[in-house]
Amino acid sequence: MIMHFLSKLKTKVKTEATPIQLVVSAYLILILLTFFLLNLPIFLKPGAHVGLLDSFFMSVSTISVTGLTTFPLSQVYNHAGIILLEFLFQIGGFGVTMLATVIMILSGRKISLQQRQLIQVDMNQPRLSGTVRLSYSVFILMVLLQLFFGMLFSIYFTYQNGISHLKEAIFNGFYISISAVTNAGFDITGNSLAPFRHNYIFLLTIMFLIMLGGIGFPVLVEFQQWIFYKFHHPQKMHFKFSLFSKLALLFAIIFFIVGTVLIFLTEFRGQLANESWPGKLMTAMFYSASTRNAGLQLESLKSFQTSTLLIFSLLMFIGASPSSVGGGVRTTTIGILLLYLAAFIRGRRNVNIFGRRISQSDIQKAIVVTNLSMLLCMGAVLILSITEHFSLISLIFEVAAAFGTTGLSMGITAGLSVVGKWVIIVLMFIGRVGMLYMLLLFVSKREQDFNYEYPTEQVIIG
Amino acid sequence: MIMHFLSKLKTKVKTEATPIQLVVSAYLILILLTFFLLNLPIFLKPGAHVGLLDSFFMSVSTISVTGLTTFPLSQVYNHAGIILLEFLFQIGGFGVTMLATVIMILSGRKISLQQRQLIQVDMNQPRLSGTVRLSYSVFILMVLLQLFFGMLFSIYFTYQNGISHLKEAIFNGFYISISAVTNAGFDITGNSLAPFRHNYIFLLTIMFLIMLGGIGFPVLVEFQQWIFYKFHHPQKMHFKFSLFSKLALLFAIIFFIVGTVLIFLTEFRGQLANESWPGKLMTAMFYSASTRNAGLQLESLKSFQTSTLLIFSLLMFIGASPSSVGGGVRTTTIGILLLYLAAFIRGRRNVNIFGRRISQSDIQKAIVVTNLSMLLCMGAVLILSITEHFSLISLIFEVAAAFGTTGLSMGITAGLSVVGKWVIIVLMFIGRVGMLYMLLLFVSKREQDFNYEYPTEQVIIG
Ligand SMILES: [K+]
Numbered sequence: 074m075i076m077h078f079l080s081k082l083k084t085k086v087k088t089e090a091t092p093i094q095l096v097v098s099a100y101l102i103l104i105l106l107t108f109f110l111l112n113l114p115i116f117l118k119p120g121a122h123v124g125l126l127d128s129f130f131m132s133v134s135t136i137s138v139t140g141l142t143t144f145p146l147s148q149v150y151n152h153a154g155i156i157l158l159e160f161l162f163q164i165g166g167f168g169v170t171m172l173a174t175v176i177m178i179l180s181g182r183k184i185s186l187q188q189r190q191l192i193q194v195d196m197n198q199p200r201l202s203g204t205v206r207l208s209y210s211v212f213i214l215m216v217l218l219q220l221f222f223g224m225l226f227s228i229y230f231t232y233q234n235g236i237s238h239l240k241e242a243i244f245n246g247f248y249i250s251i252s253a254v255t256n257a258g259f260d261i262t263g264n265s266l267a268p269f270r271h272n273y274i275f276l277l278t279i280m281f282l283i284m285l286g287g288i289g290f291p292v293l294v295e296f297q298q299w300i301f302y303k304f305h306h307p308q309k310m311h312f313k314f315s316l317f318s319k320l321a322l323l324f325a326i327i328f329f330i331v332g333t334v335l336i337f338l339t340e341f342r343g344q345l346a347n348e349s350w351p352g353k354l355m356t357a358m359f360y361s362a363s364t365r366n367a368g369l370q371l372e373s374l375k376s377f378q379t380s381t382l383l384i385f386s387l388l389m390f391i392g393a394s395p396s397s398v399g400g401g402v403r404t405t406t407i408g409i410l411l412l413y414l415a416a417f418i419r420g421r422r423n424v425n426i427f428g429r430r431i432s433q434s435d436i437q438k439a440i441v442v443t444n445l446s447m448l449l450c451m452g453a454v455l456i457l458s459i460t461e462h463f464s465l466i467s468l469i470f471e472v473a474a475a476f477g478t479t480g481l482s483m484g485i486t487a488g489l490s491v492v493g494k495w496v497i498i499v500l501m502f503i504g505r506v507g508m509l510y511m512l513l514l515f516v517s518k519r520e521q522d523f524n525y526e527y528p529t530e531q532v533i534i535g
Numbered sequence: 536m537i538m539h540f541l542s543k544l545k546t547k548v549k550t551e552a553t554p555i556q557l558v559v560s561a562y563l564i565l566i567l568l569t570f571f572l573l574n575l576p577i578f579l580k581p582g583a584h585v586g587l588l589d590s591f592f593m594s595v596s597t598i599s600v601t602g603l604t605t606f607p608l609s610q611v612y613n614h615a616g617i618i619l620l621e622f623l624f625q626i627g628g629f630g631v632t633m634l635a636t637v638i639m640i641l642s643g644r645k646i647s648l649q650q651r652q653l654i655q656v657d658m659n660q661p662r663l664s665g666t667v668r669l670s671y672s673v674f675i676l677m678v679l680l681q682l683f684f685g686m687l688f689s690i691y692f693t694y695q696n697g698i699s700h701l702k703e704a705i706f707n708g709f710y711i712s713i714s715a716v717t718n719a720g721f722d723i724t725g726n727s728l729a730p731f732r733h734n735y736i737f738l739l740t741i742m743f744l745i746m747l748g749g750i751g752f753p754v755l756v757e758f759q760q761w762i763f764y765k766f767h768h769p770q771k772m773h774f775k776f777s778l779f780s781k782l783a784l785l786f787a788i789i790f791f792i793v794g795t796v797l798i799f800l801t802e803f804r805g806q807l808a809n810e811s812w813p814g815k816l817m818t819a820m821f822y823s824a825s826t827r828n829a830g831l832q833l834e835s836l837k838s839f840q841t842s843t844l845l846i847f848s849l850l851m852f853i854g855a856s857p858s859s860v861g862g863g864v865r866t867t868t869i870g871i872l873l874l875y876l877a878a879f880i881r882g883r884r885n886v887n888i889f890g891r892r893i894s895q896s897d898i899q900k901a902i903v904v905t906n907l908s909m910l911l912c913m914g915a916v917l918i919l920s921i922t923e924h925f926s927l928i929s930l931i932f933e934v935a936a937a938f939g940t941t942g943l944s945m946g947i948t949a950g951l952s953v954v955g956k957w958v959i960i961v962l963m964f965i966g967r968v969g970m971l972y973m974l975l976l977f978v979s980k981r982e983q984d985f986n987y988e989y990p991t992e993q994v995i996i997g
């Protein structure tokens with residue numbers, strides 16, 4: 074299956090297709106492959122039947138690592154099916170090009186300049202040199218993390234439920250680890266993380282893994298480089314973090330704190346009323362981290378206030394960093410737009426941060442991506458308000474969850490009409506691939522270079 | 536009262552205040568004056584009592600020509616009170632500077648250069664010469680139109696209800712005429728225009744008057760000039776409409792058509808189902824025109840679909856032209872942002888229309904104004920969702936109606952909490968004054984000139 078995809082990719086690389094066109098078509102091919110696999114009887118429980126549209130919906134949800142489903146997973150897929158899903162989350166989470174790189178390295182093939190450029194685009198690396206090796210080492214790091222925390226969770230579950238449930242403990246332990254790192258957020262237990270809401274160490278670990286997946290691979294690459302320099306050249310520390318990494322970290326922290334404070338304020342007399350003060354804070358922090366992309370939950374979302382559900386929708390819409398396992402508008406994109414608005418209010422012409430100036434073309438992209446994403450989501454809510462009979466807040470929530478590939482739902486996914494399901498499918502796809510790539514899809518190779526003519530430092534939009 | 540305001544204005548003009556600071560403070564002074572007047576017993580019905588906050592709310596609603604009220608007008612104000620309101624609608628509708636100009640001309644005073652600059656800013660005229668005379672002639676035109684159609688409506692009502700109701704017919708005839716031209720939209724009958732829903736000539740007349748008020752005074756000024764040239768220099772027709780007038784007309788037409796089509800599509804099986812095809816079209820057209828700013832209605836809004844109410848909210852948020860009787864983000868502002876997005880998608884660097892290039896600073900303003908307006912309204916909905924207990928759609932609708940100074944409501948205004956009323960007051964004020972002026976309020980005189988350094992033609996944003 075992967076070889077089939079690779080050969081497709083190789084043929085395409087030789088054509089005049091732009092890297093972005095390759096990335097988007099690779100996602101489409103992966104979705105079709107997933108669709109084929111998920112319909113194989115060996116992955117289904119006996120007697121389970123899923124309609125074609127629901128199965129396609131599930132394929133897009135899996136490859137976009139969203140987690141919205143129109144049917145309960147545990148009633149349809151057997152253990153083999155769930156393990157297949159965990160592999161597919163990896164593919165969806167890491168993205169097409171990173172996996173292709175890893176496979177090519179593992180198979181000992183020579184990676185051409187064109188293929189290196191493809192990886193460079195997907196990893197948003199300004200330099201071509203070393204990108205392949207770095208992608209590979211981030212991939213290894215992420216896989217090791219999933220294995221390490223998978224084992225840790227397995228040991229914890231075995232300790233909790235006794236050695237007689239060892240097989241179940243290992244299964245669930247690895248599922249939760251993979252689900253957190255890839256920000257998949259699919260629920261196989263039926264009550265997500267509800268049993269662990271008072272285990273703060275557990276919740277903090279999950280939040281750490283979610284953030285690791287959502288911070289973006291380029292940031293992880295730079296952290297690896299930084300650690301490398303720190304240990305190998307401790308006397309001459311000339312390593313510098315890129316502007317993009319600084320912005321990605323800054324906005325990840327800002328949105329996390331703002332989300333926590335807002336959730337705390339709207340719910341401290343509501344859903345959080347009966348919890349201790351550390352419990353209130355922990356729950357608010359957990360939802361602030363989880364709604365931005367992962368979509369894991371501690372309780373039924375119906376028990377939250379409308380205001381909190383609006384805040385969740387906003388956090389889902391913002392999403393994760395570019396080139397991460399996540400979707401949405403992306404933190405840095407919204408962040409740069411906010412910086413631009415602030416600069417205008419203060420009468421400044423340029424957006425300066427961390428001693429650098431954000432280029433005009435990046436600001437332009439941030440504006441276009443954010444505004445078109447807003448228009449897309451508003452249009453989607455409008456269509457759903459015509460075709461569906463659910464409450465407005467549940468429609469807004471569903472749209473934000475799909476575009477942000479968060480995958481939380483107020484329970485309306487299964488009840489969507491055919492039009493409604495297609496709307497959500499389109500949102501999940503655009504949300505994962507990114508609005509900017511969708512726009513640049515139709516721009517020819519030469520025109521895409523226009524963002525490299527300014528002397529200022531480039532950051533990643535979309 | 537007006538002399539008091541004028542003396543205030545004159546003192547201020549001599550200080551270092553910018554024209555925008557003068558305009559905004561004049562609005563504030565007018566609101567306080569209105570607040571004082573509306574509390575005088577001679578304008579109130581015997582025994583009527585209105586709380587201070589409700590009275591202040593009514594003052595802001597009157598001067599911003601919004602039309603939201605927390606109490607039924609007809610139960611509180613006597614005939615003198617309603618006539619006072621009609622005068623206040625003129626002041627609110629025409630705006631501070633246009634009225635000051637007219638009063639100064641009428642009182643034979645010399646208008647200083649500073650005052651001319653003030654008028655130029657409020658009328659968004661690129662040239663200083665002739666602005667005062669033109670403002671005056673537009674004012675006269677608008678007043679004559681209100682008188683003419685007021686008489687026409689009075690005759691029509693007398694014809695309908697018999698000569699015995701003459702006084703009532705004149706009162707209502709002028710009230711509807713003034714309410715339409717100034718886009719006030721306050722309801723004194725308790726059922727707005729419901730009795731006239733099948734009188735298409737009547738509805739078309741009202742729509743024409745609404746659009747005249749909403750198209751913007753600079754456009755009317757240019758139309759006057761165009762007619763002047765056409766009659767006085769018919770052989771050498773060298774008069775050219777400005778880019779702003781062309782854009783204002785273009786987007787007024789586009790948003791009107793798009794609104795009509797959307798309302799038609801969402802309601803042709805709902806609220807419009809029992810009407811004839813011309814009736815369906817007429818009602819859709821009427822709401823498309825009315826929701827953008829005037830706020831007149833043909834039936835209870837509760838009978839519309841959620842999707843239609845979302846479309847209404849969008850149209851209210853867009854609002855009218857800059858420098859018109861209306862509010863909201865303004866048509867040309869949203870229009871330029873949409874042109875900018877379209878240009879990016881097509882890979883163009885510049886926004887060209889009608890053989891001209893839109894300047895970068897205008898695009899910048901359109902982006903900032905639209906995005907901050909969106910943030911403001913989202914923040915307002917979030918606050919109201921915490922403080923109020925009404926449905927989400929009725930909160931979204933109320934916020935859009937206040938910011939767009941449309942003044943339609945799903946009937947929740949009277950039930951708003953104290954915080955809720957203040958939120959709506961702030962939205963009405965910013966919506967009428969305009970987001971751009973609110974931003975430029977804190978920018979000093981010299982910095983405001985930065986929009987005049989590009990060689991391309993300026994248009995009006997905000
Ligand atoms: K997810």
Ligand SMILES: [K+]
Binds near residue numbers: 601602720828
């Ligand atoms: K109005």
